[in-house]
Amino acid sequence: MAKLKFQTPTGMHDILPEDQLYYQKVFDTAKKLFDYYGYSRIETPILESTDLFVRSVGENTDIVEKEMYSFKTKGGDMVVLRPEGTAPVMRAYFQNGMVSMPQPVKLWYYGPFFRYERPQAGRYRQFHQFGAEVIGDSDPLFDMQTIVILYNILEDLKIKNLIVRINSIGDETCRGEYKKALSKFLRNKKNDLCRDCQKRSKTNILRVLDCKEPKCREIISQAPQTMDYLCESCKNHLKEVLEYLEELKIPYILDPFLVRGLDYYTKTVFEVETQDNEGGRQESLAGGGRYDILGKAIAGEAVPACGMAVGVERIVQKMRDNNVDVSTKRSAEVFLAQIGPIAKKRGMVIMEEFRRANMKVAECFNKDSLKYQLAKANKLGINNVVIIGQKEAIQNIAIIRNMETGKQSEIPQEDIVKEIKKRIKEEN
Numbered sequence: 001m002a003k004l005k006f007q008t009p010t011g012m013h014d015i016l017p018e019d020q021l022y023y024q025k026v027f028d029t030a031k032k033l034f035d036y037y038g039y040s041r042i043e044t045p046i047l048e049s050t051d052l053f054v055r056s057v058g059e060n061t062d063i064v065e066k067e068m069y070s071f072k073t074k075g076g077d078m079v080v081l082r083p084e085g086t087a088p089v090m091r092a093y094f095q096n097g098m099v100s101m102p103q104p105v106k107l108w109y110y111g112p113f114f115r116y117e118r119p120q121a122g123r124y125r126q127f128h129q130f131g132a133e134v135i136g137d138s139d140p141l142f143d144m145q146t147i148v149i150l151y152n153i154l155e156d157l158k159i160k161n162l163i164v165r166i167n168s169i170g171d172e173t174c175r176g177e178y179k180k181a182l183s184k185f186l187r188n189k190k191n192d193l194c195r196d197c198q199k200r201s202k203t204n205i206l207r208v209l210d211c212k213e214p215k216c217r218e219i220i221s222q223a224p225q226t227m228d229y230l231c232e233s234c235k236n237h238l239k240e241v242l243e244y245l246e247e248l249k250i251p252y253i254l255d256p257f258l259v260r261g262l263d264y265y266t267k268t269v270f271e272v273e274t275q276d277n278e279g280g281r282q283e284s285l286a287g288g289g290r291y292d293i294l295g296k297a298i299a300g301e302a303v304p305a306c307g308m309a310v311g312v313e314r315i316v317q318k319m320r321d322n323n324v325d326v327s328t329k330r331s332a333e334v335f336l337a338q339i340g341p342i343a344k345k346r347g348m349v350i351m352e353e354f355r356r357a358n359m360k361v362a363e364c365f366n367k368d369s370l371k372y373q374l375a376k377a378n379k380l381g382i383n384n385v386v387i388i389g390q391k392e393a394i395q396n397i398a399i400i401r402n403m404e405t406g407k408q409s410e411i412p413q414e415d416i417v418k419e420i421k422k423r424i425k426e427e428n
């Protein structure tokens, strides 16, 4: 076929009927666990003010520098297709007066996000995330619970060999000292860093630690570690989170070079991946952390908070790789066969009666051949077939055929649902 003139934009994809079962399973599993842990669902707009992300995610991050779908509206406002969910949820928290609700406020979300990235496996320009934020409490228990919920959802989705990478990047008190030490360490190595890192070492030095380039990784492996520069409070916070994780038997690796690509984090940062890759690090399935300074950036009021987000496309790919069973289809209990236009109309009415009785019906309203329809019922393994032809439609009756015995009987149309229910009960 010739290339179609209109295709999805680069890095974006249709979620087809055969994909929907996976997406639905991810949504349902996430919802079930968030309900259990007392989270309420929130939806924020797809468009937000560009400045919200510049202030929160950070001016010198990849997301803000390179990846935002930002544009001017007809009214002259700069808006952006949201690249992530944490800043919008924090905005909503302040805007909707959640500050005066009992704290912490626990919120979860699901929806599309947009980043103008170079598309590759597991990396899209429109993708879905579900995520959760706990706003208003600084207790390390919530860092732990965020990780536990995330881990449990992925386990329920049958994602195997999960491992949590975790680190602490300190807070405003201790991070400065660490940055100074890192800057000193990199001073005479700058020429050996990749071009991006040469720039990062001036604008956002922590991001050098996150670089995937082999030559930078080699230098970084010798760099000072955030952990050695944590103040007493940050050190204790990390220690408590790790103790909780051990208590709950969540497998983790302490990764001293994990910093994450967003500026709002303080203390705990983590990512989740699977360990089944053959060598090297793979794309993370999920990420998150504590972000006690985000409230200040957005509303001028510091509020302790932590959260996480999961990349749905990456999870769906893992579920496919693991042949996870996603079928939820309830099989039909009765087949409705019709012959001719009057019977078809009557069939529609009877279908509604079955729906009201919460019974699932199979049909082939686009086919008039009885032979075809009976073969279809047979193929679906449905034993009771309701047949309505021209004569039956006029006389307000229906034929019920037992496919196993071939026996047919006539009944008044108003008794169809009752009769089928009775037969199914007798059969079981």
Ligand code: HAM
Pocket: 083, 084, 085, 086, 115, 117, 122, 123, 124, 125, 126, 127, 128, 129, 131, 132, 133, 284, 285, 286, 287, 288, 289, 290, 291, 306, 307, 308, 309, 310, 311, 312, 313, 314
């Ligand atoms: P993030 O690490 O940027 O964190 O994204 C979270 C997850 O979204 C990633 O681990 C990945 O699975 C998925 N993801 C990100 N970019 C793409 C992409 N281009 N294509 C496909 N999947 C992608 C955040 O977004 C933070 N808001 C998480 C958070 C919540 N931190 C605290 N609370």
